[in-house]
Amino acid sequence: MILWWVNSHHFKNQLGKILTSSPDIADLTPSFSALSLVRREILYLQHQSQKKTEDLQKQQQILNLAPIGYLYIDPDNQLLWCNQQARQLLQIERWQPGKIRLLLELVRSYELDQLIERTRQAQTPQTEEWVFYRSNYGVSSSFDDALTAITLKATSYPLSKGEVAVFLENQQPLIELSQSSDRAFCDLTHELRTPLTAISLVAENLYNRLENPERRWAGQLLRETHRLSQLVTDWLDLSQLQANPNQMLTYESLELRALIDSVWQTLEPLAQEKQVTLIYNGVSSMELWGDRSRLFQVFLNLLDNSLKHSPSHSTIDINLQLIQYNQKIEVDIIDSGSGFIEADLPYIFDRLYRGEPSRMRQGNDVLSRRQGSGLGLAIAKEIIMAHGGTITAKNHPETHGAWIKLVLKQGLKE
Structure with a gap:
């Protein structure tokens, strides 16, 4: 009897160490039988499991109401869960909650697959924006059949054990709004072209006939009319580049350094006025396949711009190099001015963006006060992109001046 009691007491003590989920199990162990302790533990675990299930369902309900898409991906690229917005954006119809399937079976998107893979490798959040072409195969009438391509922006976050969370935003309304605004402005510029030409002719006629001070007023009117006409021309040029970039380019083999030299010869009178020198570094000759007139532009x-914002008696550096492994050309243009305002850098290549007045630096001379249409950098970006290249702007760490980097495909014709 004593041996049974000792064994029973030892068993309950061991059971109390095992059954640790319930917070009061240690206090109840001496008073309750082993069977009661097990039953109490099971009931407690069932209650906790039910509570976690309810919390999970509540979180899923909230995510289903969210205006952005959400994907929950496991380490094997299987879709564990997605909300209603993601199913609509990606046209996911062959998936049901609780049924795990490969994401590739449900969504055919190379960009999304690469984004998830980059997130796992880098273990840092990643962002990607792309045009997603939605297939009409097997799509029910509950989706908008008229829309076959949308612009998506995805932000992914690494989770534990190789899992990845992806949030999707529909950028199509913003794209369409921007396109609508551009079309309206383009139509407006077309309408302005004829009256501006007429005003320019009248102003020029008055300028030739009047005497001072009226002549100065006519001259000011003529200059402003020319500036507005240039703005209209630049805007139409930019719109055509965005709409049909390939049709706006005439490709030929050209030597890049010779092209840059011819550009500098055009600007040399202004450079001599400020005593600014061009310093060329890098390979002596570099051929590429591109549009000569557009790259000259x-x-x-x-x-x-570099000349306008450079102080007197300074230099502008051009560094040119060929990246052998991908046959791309890098061109760095570095001036010695005061550089860009950091807050302006994301918008440097936007239409009509001029930045802070301080960018009009060293503004005591006429050259520095020259103003363009505000579209030059936007046009430059579109031309470079049409050539399959990139253009970025930042401040150089040594000169503290503006640093423009161009990356172009060499693309020599075979």
Whole structure:
């Protein structure tokens, strides 16, 4: 009997160490039988499981009401869960909650797959924006059949054990709003072209006939009319580049350094006025396949900006190099001015963006006060993108001046 009691007491003590979920199990162990302790533990675990299930369902309900899409991906790229917005954006119909399937079976998107893979490898949040082409195969009438392509922006976050969370935003309404605004402005510029030409002719006629002080007023009117006409021309040029970039380019083999030299010869009278020198570094010769007149326009705009914002008796550096492994050309244009305002950098290549007045630096001379249409950098970006390249702006760490980097495909014709 004593041996049974000792064994029973020892068993309950061991059971009390095992059954640790319930907070009061240690106090109840001496008073309750082993069977009662097990039953109490089971009931407690059932209650906790039910509570966690309810919390999970509540979180899923909240995510289902969210205006952005959500995907929950496991380490094997299987879709564990997604909300209603994600199903609508990606046209996911062959998936039901609780049924785990490969994401590739449900969504055919190379960009999304690469985003998830990058997130796992880097273990940092990643962002990607792309045009997603939605297939009409197997799509029910509950989805908008008229819309076959939308612009999506995805932000992914690494979770534990290789899982990834992806949030999706529909950028299509913003794209369409921007396109509508651009079309309206383009139509307006078309309408302004004829009256501006007429005003320019009248102003020029008055300027030739009047005497001072009326002549000065007519001259001011003529200059402002020319500036507005240039704005209209630049805007139409930019709109055509965005709409049909390939149709706006005429490709030929050209030597890049010779092209840059010809641009600098155009600006040399202004450079001599400020005593600014161009310093060329890098390979002596570099051929590429591109549109000569358009690339001339790009370098003319960039060097003109550098010259305009450079202090007197300074230099503008151009560094040119070929990246062998991908056959791309890097061109760095660095001036010695005061650089860009950091807050302006994300918007440097936006239409009509001029930045803070302090960017009009060293503004005591006429050259620095020259103003363009505000579209030069936007046009330069579109031309470079049409060539399959990129253009970025930042401040150089040594000169503290503006640093424009161009990356172009060499793309020599075979």
